[in-house]
Amino acid sequence: MIKAVALSLIAIVATTPAFAAGDVNAGKSKSQVCAGCHGADGNAMIPNYPKLAGQHASYLLKQLHDFKAGVRKNAIMSAQVTNLSPQDMEDLAAYFASQKRTLGAATDPAMRELGQRIYRGGNETKAVPACMACHSPDGSGNPPAKYPNLGGQNADYVTKTLTDFRTGERGTDSAGQIMHDIAKRMDDAEMKAVAHYVSGLH
Numbered sequence: 001m002i003k004a005v006a007l008s009l010i011a012i013v014a015t016t017p018a019f020a021a022g023d024v025n026a027g028k029s030k031s032q033v034c035a036g037c038h039g040a041d042g043n044a045m046i047p048n049y050p051k052l053a054g055q056h057a058s059y060l061l062k063q064l065h066d067f068k069a070g071v072r073k074n075a076i077m078s079a080q081v082t083n084l085s086p087q088d089m090e091d092l093a094a095y096f097a098s099q100k101r102t103l104g105a106a107t108d109p110a111m112r113e114l115g116q117r118i119y120r121g122g123n124e125t126k127a128v129p130a131c132m133a134c135h136s137p138d139g140s141g142n143p144p145a146k147y148p149n150l151g152g153q154n155a156d157y158v159t160k161t162l163t164d165f166r167t168g169e170r171g172t173d174s175a176g177q178i179m180h181d182i183a184k185r186m187d188d189a190e191m192k193a194v195a196h197y198v199s200g201l202h
Helices: 002-015 024-038 057-071 075-081 084-100 110-121 157-169 174-183 189-200
Strands: none
Touching: 024 075, 024 084, 057 075, 084 110, 110 189, 157 174, 157 189
16 A cells, blocks of 8 residues: 555656746745735644645645645635635745744643554555555655645644545545545544644644
8 A cells, every 4th residue: 555655646747737936935925815815924723724834835835736726625715725826825825935834732641642543554454555655654745746745734724624535525636536445534532632733733
């Protein structure tokens, strides 16, 4: 299973388009509308919304393009990206990528232990590969392949995202299909444990 994920990763890297760099200062001035959900510096205080701070610019940019193209669906985000130009997206991605993400607190020992075991070693009995194979040991992800930085991400958001991958609400591109195949083998307790663990990962 790990080998299959690695081969898929190589294929995604090979087909990833190059994007021009955005302007951090311009992105900051354009980010005010994002602050209500994601925080002024990209550290969302609402647990069910993602932290954008410290996320890879390439990943953020892809999500914005996917929302605008209707590939990824969310009523709030679809409305927000309607009037964004390609340069706006570049600038916003550059700004949030430049910010420092705050860490959560993985304080439940049992959840942290289970989450760490799955994140670092997977679950062989369910053919669930180690999360770090794509998202790296420290959670920093893989920007060329657009695998996101998970370290410090809101646990509730990670749980929701895994659930959405499991149900198929997300997972229409190649990277998403990999996550769909993995998430459908995980139960709720495992998802919550992984989410709890990565919230304090750095």
